[in-house]
Amino acid sequence: MVKSKKEQELLLGTLDMLVLQTLVLGPAHGHTIAHVIEQRSDEVLQIEQGSLYPALHRLEDRGWVSSYWGVSENNRKARFYRLTAAGRKQLTVEANRWQSMVKAIGSVMQNVTRTAEQK
């Protein structure tokens, strides 16, 4: 039996933005980043490892973050990511984009039975 359909597909291309935002608080490693996002979203967002690490690597490729090896709070080897100046700019770009998207979609989704319930 084959599972042909994805279960979640819930991030909708916003993972990069979420990661950058999380790093505003300071450097963090992958595990922590995922947990922070999940907790702050009240467990609505689920960050899969297979999504997270590729995201971190491409953020670094693009220069939005830099990384270094360190030791985690649990005394384990971990790669920490730090927001760069370019990443900070990118975050505002993506946040603005997201805001305008939400607004635009909201405009389309609002019920247009206004005619019936007009003030």
Add this chain to the structure above:
Amino acid sequence: MVKSKKEQELLLGTLDMLVLQTLVLGPAHGHTIAHVIEQRSDEVLQIEQGSLYPALHRLEDRGWVSSYWGVSENNRKARFYRLTAAGRKQLTVEANRWQSMVKAIGSVMQNVTRTAEQK
């Protein structure tokens, strides 16, 4: 010269929902659907033909809409799409999902400088 990066990628997987919502107003053909979404979003959303028609076809495959050939307002042959009962249900599912997504991402994106201060 090759354009290696996509220009927009602005729909973020919400096109199906937008199309279904548009059809709540009544049957419509592809061109109209695209224009309605673009206008209602104040031209923020851009619906490419290469995104729209595949979307309409998959909505039909899944039973969310049904289609028939007719004649457009401009006297041209056009395929009209109508929302099915299943499509109406699907719309509420996707709309709820979208709402919870917006809320969850909002929770992550809000500034948390408060936490940094209380040290």
Add this chain to the structure above:
DNA sequence: TCTTTCCCATAGAACGTCTACTGGTGTATT
């Protein structure tokens, strides 16, 4: 006739996410 506008459609590439793994290493348990 020629051009424009309307309308449908598809192929192929790009991209982000998911599933499903592998592998290493501290810490606690037995």
Add this chain to the structure above:
DNA sequence: AATACACCAGTAGACGTTCTATGGGAAAGA
């Protein structure tokens, strides 16, 4: 000492949506 477990990083391959870039037919107007 051996085992189990939680923590941490990573990759391959599939999948689905969107994009770019086409093609073509048919009505309307110049």
